Amino acid sequence: MTLPPVEQLVRARIGLDPLSLGAATFPRVVAARMSARRVGSTADYAGVLAADPTEWAALVEELVVSEGWFFRGGAAYFRELAKWLRERAAGRTPRVLSVPCGCGEEPYSLALALDDEGVPGLATIDAVDLSPASVRRAEAARYPAFAFREAGADPRPQHFREVGANRWELDPRVRAAVRLRVGNLVAADFLAAEAPFDLILCRNLFIYLTDEARGRAVVNLHRLLAPGGRLCLTPAEADRLPPGLFTAEGSAGLATFVRTEEARPKPAAKSGAIPRPAASADAPVVPAARLDPPASTTAARELADAGNLDAARAACERAVRAGPSAEWYSLLGVIDLAAGRAGDAESSFRRALYLDPDHREALTHLAMLCDRRGDAGPASGLRRRLARLPEATA
Numbered sequence: 001m002t003l004p005p006v007e008q009l010v011r012a013r014i015g016l017d018p019l020s021l022g023a024a025t026f027p028r029v030v031a032a033r034m035s036a037r038r039v040g041s042t043a044d045y046a047g048v049l050a051a052d053p054t055e056w057a058a059l060v061e062e063l064v065v066s067e068g069w070f071f072r073g074g075a076a077y078f079r080e081l082a083k084w085l086r087e088r089a090a091g092r093t094p095r096v097l098s099v100p101c102g103c104g105e106e107p108y109s110l111a112l113a114l115d116d117e118g119v120p121g122l123a124t125i126d127a128v129d130l131s132p133a134s135v136r137r138a139e140a141a142r143y144p145a146f147a148f149r150e151a152g153a154d155p156r157p158q159h160f161r162e163v164g165a166n167r168w169e170l171d172p173r174v175r176a177a178v179r180l181r182v183g184n185l186v187a188a189d190f191l192a193a194e195a196p197f198d199l200i201l202c203r204n205l206f207i208y209l210t211d212e213a214r215g216r217a218v219v220n221l222h223r224l225l226a227p228g229g230r231l232c233l234t235p236a237e238a239d240r241l242p243p244g245l246f247t248a249e250g251s252a253g254l255a256t257f258v259r260t261e262e263a264r265p266k267p268a269a270k271s272g273a274i275p276r277p278a279a280s281a282d283a284p285v286v287p288a289a290r291l292d293p294p295a296s297t298t299a300a301r302e303l304a305d306a307g308n309l310d311a312a313r314a315a316c317e318r319a320v321r322a323g324p325s326a327e328w329y330s331l332l333g334v335i336d337l338a339a340g341r342a343g344d345a346e347s348s349f350r351r352a353l354y355l356d357p358d359h360r361e362a363l364t365h366l367a368m369l370c371d372r373r374g375d376a377g378p379a380s381g382l383r384r385r386l387a388r389l390p391e392a393t394a
């Protein structure tokens, strides 16, 4: 297939899948830039982009979705990362990479969590984003109230000062813990001169990338992760990780990964595991064309991954009405978990296990739910069943 030239450039250079922005956004943005540059055809505009770095940068800034907020995924998640780093440190300074860092909320949240854990500056935190405008905003470290929308996690009283109508500036001491720069994760030379990192956060990027670009990103992440290190995605992105180089840590379905060559043969015990973050609330809008009833669990998972939980749930319900299957019930459970309906999720996972007692995903999540409400006996029974399963192939 011959891709239109502008789309081809965007896919090749930054790995963006234009459809991930919704069907209308990419054509609208390109048309607006062409009109700003008074260029009449996409072929001519592709020529301008290839020759003029300023125009390329202007287009990229229009295409990236840099929105984030403090403690996205939950304060508890960042607290656990801080604790994991403290254990990992053992007298040295662990290295953390946040890519993409958006406007800085993610790496600063980790710096704040280290501060709150009583170990400020324990780790060096490198933060990288494709968008120079986002990196500049991160350097300014001034945020609107919307950046503090994570429930139960408002760091403003201790760590920010009000600097104008509805704007707060982060304490310079916390800012100093984060080193910001521009970089492209899908470029072959991404951070080529850097030593490996103990912890890499790569959250809310894979949803925007083409399969091919995710492959390039993963090769870089593998090169940059230190032995024994952890890679963290979001749960919605966990199954977009191309197979091979990384393996889910602890139990299948979690969003934390180790290098495959270091994966233990059995699911990890609790210690050393980083918990699953809360589901992302701001996944991109799905193009209308993709809202048609999905014919497969893969398509329904894609809907759920893109944040369209209601449509994904409706697809599951239709499917189980038509012919119950463990795969559909388990997906229903995952969707209910993401929507915060633990009770419904549990009953779906139980139905999945009724149909397929060896269903790995349902066993994993049900064990986690039992753990959460303190039912240690049933949880360990489920884990024993998991441990008896044959190894999953990546």
Ligand SMILES: C[S@@+](CC[C@H](N)C(=O)[O-])C[C@H]1O[C@@H](n2cnc3c(N)ncnc32)[C@H](O)[C@@H]1O
Residues within 6 Å of the ligand: 014, 015, 064, 065, 066, 067, 068, 069, 072, 099, 100, 101, 102, 103, 105, 106, 128, 129, 130, 131, 134, 183, 184, 185, 186, 202, 203, 204, 205
């Ligand atoms: C939604 S933000 C995610 C920020 C943060 N990780 C979070 O979860 O809140 C997505 C960011 O990815 C950046 N991005 C897109 N393509 C990239 C690439 N190829 N390399 C590095 N960053 C990229 C965008 O500039 C944008 O700031």
